[in-house]
Amino acid sequence: MRSPILDYLDSIITDTAHIDSGATADYIPELAAADPTRAAVALCTTNGTVYASGDADHQFSIQSMSKPFAYALAIEDHGLDYVLDRIGVEPSGDAFNELSLDPETGKPRNPMINAGAITTHTLIKADDGTTAVDRVLAFFADLAERPVEVDEAVAASELRTADRNLGLAYLLHGSGSLSGDPAKAVAGYIRQCAASVTVSDLALMAATLANGGVQPNTGKQLLCRPTNRHLLSVMASCGMYDAAGNWLTTVGIPAKSGVAGGIIGVLPGQVGVAVFSPRLDAHGNSARGVAMMELLSEDLGLHLMEASRPSRSSLWETQIVSLDGTEATIYVLQGDLVLSSIESLVHEILTHPPRTDLVVFDMSRVDEVLPVAKRTSSETATKLIDEGYRIVIVDPEGTIEDFTDSRGRAVERWTPEQLSKAVG
Numbered sequence: 250m251r252s253p254i255l256d257y258l259d260s261i262i263t264d265t266a267h268i269d270s271g272a273t274a275d276y277i278p279e280l281a282a283a284d285p286t287r288a289a290v291a292l293c294t295t296n297g298t299v300y301a302s303g304d305a306d307h308q309f310s311i312q313s314m315s316k317p318f319a320y321a322l323a324i325e326d327h328g329l330d331y332v333l334d335r336i337g338v339e340p341s342g343d344a345f346n347e348l349s350l351d352p353e354t355g356k357p358r359n360p361m362i363n364a365g366a367i368t369t370h371t372l373i374k375a376d377d378g379t380t381a382v383d384r385v386l387a388f389f390a391d392l393a394e395r396p397v398e399v400d401e402a403v404a405a406s407e408l409r410t411a412d413r414n415l416g417l418a419y420l421l422h423g424s425g426s427l428s429g430d431p432a433k434a435v436a437g438y439i440r441q442c443a444a445s446v447t448v449s450d451l452a453l454m455a456a457t458l459a460n461g462g463v464q465p466n467t468g469k470q471l472l473c474r475p476t477n478r479h480l481l482s483v484m485a486s487c488g489m490y491d492a493a494g495n496w497l498t499t500v501g502i503p504a505k506s507g508v509a510g511g512i513i514g515v516l517p518g519q520v521g522v523a524v525f526s527p528r529l530d531a532h533g534n535s536a537r538g539v540a541m542m543e544l545l546s547e548d549l550g551l552h553l554m555e556a557s558r559p560s561r562s563s564l565w566e567t568q569i570v571s572l573d574g575t576e577a578t579i580y581v582l583q584g585d586l587v588l589s590s591i592e593s594l595v596h597e598i599l600t601h602p603p604r605t606d607l608v609v610f611d612m613s614r615v616d617e618v619l620p621v622a623k624r625t626s627s628e629t630a631t632k633l634i635d636e637g638y639r640i641v642i643v644d645p646e647g648t649i650e651d652f653t654d655s656r657g658r659a660v661e662r663w664t665p666e667q668l669s670k671a672v673g
């Protein structure tokens with residue numbers, strides 16, 4: 250049976266087929282000559298299955314969609330502070346190739362515009378015999394689960410018309426933001442941009458970002474979580490250049506476009522999406538690609554700012570039982586303990602204090618406990634203990650293994666067997 254998700258992606262291709270506005274990138278001859286009618290879309294959830302439709306096997310150059318990944322490598326190589334000292338994180342409101350630096354700091358405003366991306370490229374560590382480009386390609390291969398190569402024709406074509414990027418690199422060098430040979434930096438950056446990918450590759454790469462930096466199929470932690478979060482934040486504010494505000498209000502997810510016509514989008518925790526269509530709008534973003542993304546966002550409910558249904562209460566049920574002749578209150582908790590769900594539990598306990606001295610928290614149905622929930626639980630435990638309650642935790646999965654009250658007092662623990670034996 251064909252997946253309905255594929256049928257849906259087919260409809261994205263047909264429903265946007267009439268959009269022929271914009272033009273292929275004119276400043277890179279190889280891209281200017283691309284077939285403008287090609288279109289593709291792919292989606293990959295954090296489960297790792299890729300669904301793709303349209304010209305799904307067509308390879309095109311990653312271009313500026315390489316920028317967030319190169320930025321991640323620079324951060325992992327040097328630490329965030331080092332990189333922030335050299336490249337800002339403020340949206341520039343300028344076009345991607347603007348010859349601009351922050352007048353106050355003399356630094357590139359962010360790593361998504363070319364000024365920041367050329368500097369980023371020079372920060373990627375290269376050992377003897379390994380170039381920054383090799384590192385980036387190896388990273389793409391880990392993300393996409395297949396070897397990724399440079400499209401030499403695209404790289405050579407862009408190198409011949411690289412005046413603007415060379416100008417930028419010399420500007421960066423002059424202001425102290427770029428050490429080393431500016432021409433070499435541009436040549437490396439251009440090869441990074443010429444890496445050849447499909448929408449399926451990109452969806453898998455985006456899904457890794459959605460999955461907190463863990464490649465969904467190999468399970469490899471390719472980016473550490475704080476880097477991943479930082480990266481997505483910069484993509485959200487700067488990824489679509491001078492169209493970033495419009496993008497965030499309409500599509501509403503961290504994204505990055507490339508001048509060959511690709512766009513990737515990431516809904517943290519859920520899905521990576523990628524689209525391709527070579528004609529660009531005035532901002533250098535794929536015109537039909539933006540339309541495809543708008544449809545995906547609307548139909549699949551991707552917008553980050555959509556106030557979703559409040560998290561379910563963490564309280565599955567409250568039981569009053571007799572344990573060895575003593576009455577006990579059992580709170581059976583469920584799901585993820587996040588701010589809103591733990592707040593509703595604490596509210597319940599405060600407004601209807603347990604009527605028994607013995608209080609059991611059964612965590613068997615709990616999946617994840619965020620730090621805020623752990624802290625709040627510790628503080629609640631302290632108050633209950635201070636009021637004379639005896640607190641017991643049943644936590645077979647070790648979800649809150651080292652749990653103590655907020656004064657560091659250990660909390661009694663029972664196994665599920667002890668609980669069921671006691672309940673009888």
Ligand SMILES: NC(=O)CC[C@H](N)C(=O)O
Pocket residue numbers: 311312313314345346363407414439442506507508509533
């Ligand atoms: N927006 C883009 O994709 C730009 C990338 C391209 N290689 C350039 O530097 O001009």
